[in-house]
Amino acid sequence: MPAPLETCISDLDCASSSGSDLSGFLTDEEDCARLQQAASASGPPVPARRGAPNISRASEVPGAQDDQQERRRRRGRTRVRSEALLHSLRRSRRVKANDRERNRMHNLNAALDALRSVLPSFPDDTKLTKIETLRFAYNYIWALAETLRLADQGLPGGSARERLLPPQCVPCLPGPPSPASDAESWGSGAAAAASPLSDPSSPAASEDFTYSPSEPAFSFPSLPKDLLHTTPCFIPYH
DNA sequence: TAGGCCATCTGGTCCT
DNA sequence: AGGACCAGATGGCCTA
Secondary structure, rough: OOOOOOHHHHHHHHHOOOOOHHHHHOOOOHHHHHHHHHHHOOOOOOOOOOOHHHHHHHHHOOOHHHHHHHHHHHHHHHHHHHHHHHHHHHHHHHHHHHHHHHHHHHHHHHHHHHHHHHHHOOOOOOOOOOOHHHHHHHHHHHHHHHHHHHHHHHHOOOOOHHHHHOOEEEEEOOOOOOOOOOOOOOOOOHHHOOOOOHHOOOHHHHHHHHOOOOOOOOOOOOOHHHHOOOOOOEEOOO
């Protein structure tokens, strides 16, 4: 059962009055864990009430003015400390959340790298941007599927899947996509949304797709022309 | 120097 | 309650 926050703050007040610095015990992991427990158990910030019940009584006693002022000073210090502690608590949670978010984005980037590694690569090692990777993968999958469909229709004997895509091989298109000049044809921007490849089921996409044994096993109607008429190479999976 | 891309931080929302 | 996910903001780096 975690201690209420005010109890915790009260204890911390004692600690500070005995010479401990606030920043000192904030760096103490045990105290931090305790504070986190206390804060989570008590919900929103609770103003410190330490010493409050004695104030009215003290004012009735002769010579209690100094004592009363001292209590006010202590109360003020306690509030400042509790605010600092809550701020510190929020801060530590934020830091942890940032860390998780960073890891999450790293995982996402790793997945994107994995996707890049199975997409056709280019000689100059041009690294596709994130959006290019996703759109290229989309187009690539569609083109492969279309290749298989047309090959199964037009070529007799055997499986087009086996002929065109040996299990150990992945097609590799030579030549860079020149992302800048062909940004739109690669699927970025509003124009890409109207591209046939943005909708594989569209008639335009099917019409644009061609297959010829002397040409690449697949072609990308929206890719640069020099990319469409190059001999495909096959590189092994690793 | 403007624009694109990216990493990171941040607060809000949803889910378990 | 805590974590995952998301989108906006910000600043750094690079290139045309």
